[in-house]
Amino acid sequence: MHIVEMQGITKQFGDVIANDHVDFYLRKGEVHALLGENGAGKTTLMRILYGLYQQDSGDVLVNDTKVSIHSPKDAIANGIGMVTQHFALVPPLTVAENVVLGFTDSFVLDRADIERKVSEASRKFGMDIDPKALIRHLSVGQRQRVEILKALYRDARVLILDEPTAVLVPQEVDLLFDTLNRLRKDGISVIFISHKLDEVTTITDRVTVLRDGKAVGTVDTANITKNDLAKMMVGRESFGVTRQQDQKENGKCILELKNLSAQDDKGLSALKDINLQVCEGEILGIAGVSGNGQKELAETLCGVRNVSEGQILIEGQDLVGKEPSQFTAVGIGRIPEDRHEGMVGELSVAQNMAMEHLKEYSSGGRMDRKAILATAEKLIEQYQIKARPNDKTRTLSGGNMQKVLLARVLSRQPKTIIVPQPTRGLDVGATDYVREQLLEQRKRGAAVLLISEDLDEILALSDRIAVIYEGEIVGVLPAQEATAERLGLLMSGAVKEN
Numbered sequence: 411m412h413i414v415e416m417q418g419i420t421k422q423f424g425d426v427i428a429n430d431h432v433d434f435y436l437r438k439g440e441v442h443a444l445l446g447e448n449g450a451g452k453t454t455l456m457r458i459l460y461g462l463y464q465q466d467s468g469d470v471l472v473n474d475t476k477v478s479i480h481s482p483k484d485a486i487a488n489g490i491g492m493v494t495q496h497f498a499l500v501p502p503l504t505v506a507e508n509v510v511l512g513f514t515d516s517f518v519l520d521r522a523d524i525e526r527k528v529s530e531a532s533r534k535f536g537m538d539i540d541p542k543a544l545i546r547h548l549s550v551g552q553r554q555r556v557e558i559l560k561a562l563y564r565d566a567r568v569l570i571l572d573e574p575t576a577v578l579v580p581q582e583v584d585l586l587f588d589t590l591n592r593l594r595k596d597g598i599s600v601i602f603i604s605h606k607l608d609e610v611t612t613i614t615d616r617v618t619v620l621r622d623g624k625a626v627g628t629v630d631t632a633n634i635t636k637n638d639l640a641k642m643m644v645g646r647e648s649f650g651v652t653r654q655q656d657q658k659e660n661g662k663c664i665l666e667l668k669n670l671s672a673q674d675d676k677g678l679s680a681l682k683d684i685n686l687q688v689c690e691g692e693i694l695g696i697a698g699v700s701g702n703g704q705k706e707l708a709e710t711l712c713g714v715r716n717v718s719e720g721q722i723l724i725e726g727q728d729l730v731g732k733e734p735s736q737f738t739a740v741g742i743g744r745i746p747e748d749r750h751e752g753m754v755g756e757l758s759v760a761q762n763m764a765m766e767h768l769k770e771y772s773s774g775g776r777m778d779r780k781a782i783l784a785t786a787e788k789l790i791e792q793y794q795i796k797a798r799p800n801d802k803t804r805t806l807s808g809g810n811m812q813k814v815l816l817a818r819v820l821s822r823q824p825k826t827i828i829v830p831q832p833t834r835g836l837d838v839g840a841t842d843y844v845r846e847q848l849l850e851q852r853k854r855g856a857a858v859l860l861i862s863e864d865l866d867e868i869l870a871l872s873d874r875i876a877v878i879y880e881g882e883i884v885g886v887l888p889a890q891e892a893t894a895e896r897l898g899l900l901m902s903g904a905v906k907e908n
């Protein structure tokens with residue numbers, strides 16, 4: 411018997427078919443992965459089950475009875491809870507207060523009773539949460555556990571977790587998996603959304619794979635290899651691009667940050683006294699949990715955020731206070747974090763490729779359109795971009811947009827390359843391609859600063875890894891010494907190694 415059956419679910423957004431006749435069957439007491447690449451339709455399917463979206467067609471059954479779920483309230487009444495990617499907790503309130511928030515009708519809270527229940531559930535499922543603690547004092551991992559407690563307090567028998575590990579350091583992932591095992595023992599069913607094969611094979615009983623909005627199939631985890639899952643997920647094997655373990659002479663230092671400090675948009679200290687060097691032919695990875703200063707670091711190094719103290723030296727020349735165009739002029743190539751911000755969607759591929767270098771194509775106040783088109787044709791071929799020079803970039807897929815940006819920046823052969831989150835949101839094929847390009851740049855002798863929240867990416871590509879925590883570099887390790895455990899401890903702020 412299934413606790414939940416989703417039959418022939420279809421959901422369309424404009425031209426996009428996010429779910430295309432998807433079947434999904436959930437058993438009682440299993441941890442069931444919903445696996446698929448970005449954009450495969452995982453979140454959409456679960457938002458339908460949780461009442462945040464309505465399906466265009468298809469049926470949902472809970473305990474063999476057809477149900478209509480029009481809101482999270484309906485979902486909860488059917489024993490379905492969801493922890494989304496963005497938590498909805500109120501920071502100045504306690505854990506216990508958050509757990510009952512919006513749930514109890516009573517005006518008089520029996521505080522002691524709620525705290526006891528929360529504390530019992532927390533212990534039972536291995537979560538170690540103090541019901542009296544204020545949310546604002548809790549780490550991201552702890553907040554996630556509060557969200558799970560909140561669902562359990564509402565008697566959820568089906569718990570949906572949307573990419574729960576994306577915000578966790580490795581040690582917290584172990585804790586979460588321990589909790590999932592205990593939930594399973596208690597007969598609760600967990601839907602675990604992920605695109606990470608390691609996690610899925612470690613923790614789940616069964617896997618349903620989505621690709622391009624369609625369910626490719628459901629398999630028992632015990633009977634399948636990671637390679638087979640990868641094939642189901644992307645329609646081909648992932649080659650897993652990684653840096654070769656070559657021993658290189660240390661190149662000359664190109665980029666040097668000296669005592670660099672900067673503020674965030676709110677005027678709070680975001681980068682604190684950062685000292686780093688990136689040398690020729692080296693990829694320096696910056697690892698860290700999202701929101702620890704990565705964005706500000708990337709912006710500072712491209713001249714779009716003010717420096718409050720310190721120096722940014724390129725071959726000894728200080729760039730602090732200079733215009734972004736001067737950063738480009740001395741050989742800093744920047745691949746922007748937000749692809750849509752990096753180009754103008756209404757302009758053509760060719761125009762976007764020429765952007766930042768328009769001077770080279772103009773003489774006597776006229777643009778040399780032919781030269782712009784010719785360059786674009788060359789780059790489209792070289793970077794294997796699926797587009798024509800005159801296509802508007804907004805019509806391109808994420809992977810092809812990223813290739814346009816890469817072509818624009820890398821064709822200039824910059825000495826230093828700043829790349830924040832280069833593969834976020836890309837499919838496996840495009841991810842492999844981007845990583846290969848970065849390794850090519852390393853081979854060419856560029857100094858590459860790779861800022862990524864994907865620890866696997868950092869480990870696969872970096873020669874050295876620096877960990878950023880609350881705007882500080884808390885450790886720098888050579889790749890050979892950087893294990894996920896050691897990096898995790900640094901990323902969580904538990905230890906410092908400098």
Ligand SMILES: Nc1ncnc2c1ncn2[C@@H]1O[C@H](COP(=O)(O)OP(=O)(O)O)[C@@H](O)[C@H]1O
Binds near residue numbers: 427428447448455
């Ligand atoms: N609210 C929405 N409006 C328009 N398009 C959407 C919306 N939500 C999802 N999509 C599109 O539906 C597809 C599936 O998205 P999603 O379910 O978020 O995938 P996943 O969670 O597997 O990454 C994507 O192409 C996405 O852009």
Ligand SMILES: [Mg+2]
Binds near residue numbers: 452453454
């Ligand atoms: Mg999603």
